[in-house]
Amino acid sequence: MSDAAAREDAVPQREAAPRREAAASARDAAVCDRLFCLTLGWEYVPEFVSLEGGSRAVLREPVIAIVARSPIGWVLLETGIDARRFRGGASPLYRDGAPEFPTDGDPLLDALASVGLAPGDLALAAVSHLHIDHAGGLRHLAAAGVEVAIQRRELAFGLERAGEPEFYLREDYSHPELRWRQLDGDAPIAPGIDAISTPGHAPGHMSYRVTMAESGTWIFAIDAIDLGRGIAEDRCIGWAADPADDPLRRRSHDRLVALAAAEDARLVPGHCPETWPALAHAEGFR
Numbered sequence: 001m002s003d004a005a006a007r008e009d010a011v012p013q014r015e016a017a018p019r020r021e022a023a024a025s026a027r028d029a030a031v032c033d034r035l036f037c038l039t040l041g042w043e044y045v046p047e048f049v050s051l052e053g054g055s056r057a058v059l060r061e062p063v064i065a066i067v068a069r070s071p072i073g074w075v076l077l078e079t080g081i082d083a084r085r086f087r088g089g090a091s092p093l094y095r096d097g098a099p100e101f102p103t104d105g106d107p108l109l110d111a112l113a114s115v116g117l118a119p120g121d122l123a124l125a126a127v128s129h130l131h132i133d134h135a136g137g138l139r140h141l142a143a144a145g146v147e148v149a150i151q152r153r154e155l156a157f158g159l160e161r162a163g164e165p166e167f168y169l170r171e172d173y174s175h176p177e178l179r180w181r182q183l184d185g186d187a188p189i190a191p192g193i194d195a196i197s198t199p200g201h202a203p204g205h206m207s208y209r210v211t212m213a214e215s216g217t218w219i220f221a222i223d224a225i226d227l228g229r230g231i232a233e234d235r236c237i238g239w240a241a242d243p244a245d246d247p248l249r250r251r252s253h254d255r256l257v258a259l260a261a262a263e264d265a266r267l268v269p270g271h272c273p274e275t276w277p278a279l280a281h282a283e284g285f286r
């Protein structure tokens, strides 16, 4: 080795330690360090809604939310069902049985409390789409003044076109105090949390990428892929709120499967009775 080459080798070695530290702190700034998978209830859904080509057999599916601690603070993803509307029994919106809830109290408030949080502790929230089983807790975020990220297209569809036939209840998301942060497609939500645009099931549906300090990358499909069987059997979700979006169900499914493979990420379906319970334990993830 020439002297010059030796010097070139030596210089980076002397600078390597501080550079490594700088890289590590940049990385730390863009990851979450705690994550809890919360179960806000269970709903009865025919298999063909969750799985293309599915049967009329009724599945008992979890209603989920995630809360992750980003460098900006705790971020809530999804808000569940407004239990007050459905405790009375069957409803035209849930023909196969009334939803069930883990407690007699409010599902979102009780789930947050189970991990020591209240809406006022949240730095930010997001909602993947405005279906009844995702938008029901938005009123708590309105009351606490928490900003909520949503796709612009989804909010417009919800406010201008959708109603009960599409499984939307405008009372869930039309509170004037709601502070929306409208996104257009793929976008960062917070350091360590990104929106992945996955339209199809709903016109402005989004999924989430959460990058964790220790457990790596998680992709929460939410309703772009409902069930573990959807991944295992390569079957996309079975129903679109707007029939014009039908072809996008397959495109978004394929996109998430490819992203998860490319990023070596854990891909979490949004309503899976088989895979969700294992994630919803009290210790959470780091």
Ligand SMILES: [Zn+2]
Binding pocket: 131, 133, 134, 223, 270, 271
């Ligand atoms: Zn859903």
